[in-house]
């Protein structure tokens with residue numbers, strides 16, 4: 268049904284997991300990376316098909332660092348993990364550089380944190396740099412900047428990072444290569460009767476119930492983060508394929524339209540880029556709780572959020588920060604740029620527009636969040 272998703276894709280993000288890259292933690296799998304590099308070269312310079320732009324998102328720094336440091340057990344101490352990532356990332360970068368160069372391709376290492384993408388200026392900077400690299404025919408090889416991340420600024424897993432990168436560059440497809448053939452109705456390591464899922468809609472909540480955590484001690488996210496990544500990527504119109512990284516010619520065959528792996532088709536309308544940026548914030552500075560009338564105005568009428576509909580304010584945020592808008596049950600119905608800082612917002616709860624100036628001594632805007640700066644996170 269949707270076999271043209273990959274064959275039509277011009278800009279592709281390929282994410283590879285730790286267990287593939289490091290041979291289940293035994294050490295960098297140069298042959299596998301060499302294989303992907305060969306396929307990338309064919310996709311990028313192929314004579315038989317339109318040329319593609321490819322970005323790699325590669326895990327494996329922690330697993331490779333542990334191997335190089337002689338650690339059998341994943342450390343629980345965060346700075347040890349970060350040290351392992353710093354050691355392993357050297358090996359990863361070196362290997363990609365060598366294997367891509369053997370294919371006549373340039374490569375570039377890009378290490379990101381969530382804080383880089385949450386800040387609008389740095390986000391636009393990262394986007395411009397990645398697009399410049401693609402124009403130059405260079406393959407960006409991206410990983411999380413594990414050495415400096417704290418809980419507040421981390422993506423957590425590279426499936427999420429892959430989706431955010433796909434949104435950042437408005438990729439046509441996200442290919443997640445892993446150690447399984449794709450998604451099964453249950454974790455095939457635990458349930459031998461699990462059925463293979465060939466195709467589904469990205470964002471279908473029934474998929475989340477099928478997907479479990481990581482099957483090995485090497486991977487981080489497991490299948491659930493891949494399913495959620497597909498849902499996230501669908502926001503920018505990106506469809507996702509989850510496939511086995513050792514499938515012969517996997518990338519080339521996918522690009523030819525062959526149905527391998529699990530295809531998760533993006534069907535949600537593409538969000539405007541700036542709204543997608545807001546939707547992709549993994550951590551927010553704060554939130555406002557609004558009444559049922561305000562929820563209706565936002566979801567059904569596409570209106571701005573006015574202070575009169577606000578009931579409570581949570582967190583500590585500044586004007587211009589992205590904040591969540593929650594209903595009385597705590598469900599995030601929308602998010603957007605705050606026109607007032609949290610201290611002022613607390614004073615504005617339930618107030619009509621004509622009350623704002625006497626209360627504050629000035630009026631910046633009548634809306635707490637203007638509809639142009641607002642993205643819905645749920646449907647009516």
Ligand SMILES: Nc1ncnc2c1ncn2[C@@H]1O[C@H](COP(=O)(O)OP(=O)(O)O)[C@@H](O)[C@H]1O
Nearest residue numbers: 284285445451453454479481482486488489490
């Ligand atoms: N429904 C499912 N279908 C396929 N794999 C699943 C499912 N639920 C859990 N898994 C597990 O997810 C693992 C892949 O995730 P992970 O180990 O994080 O890999 P990667 O390092 O490639 O990101 C598989 O090896 C499998 O055991």
Ligand SMILES: N[C@@H](CCC(=O)OP(=O)(O)O)C(=O)O
Nearest residue numbers: 285327328329424425487488
């Ligand atoms: N940034 C980490 C990747 C963590 C991660 O998400 O791993 P995986 O589930 O194998 O994709 C690393 O390079 O070790």
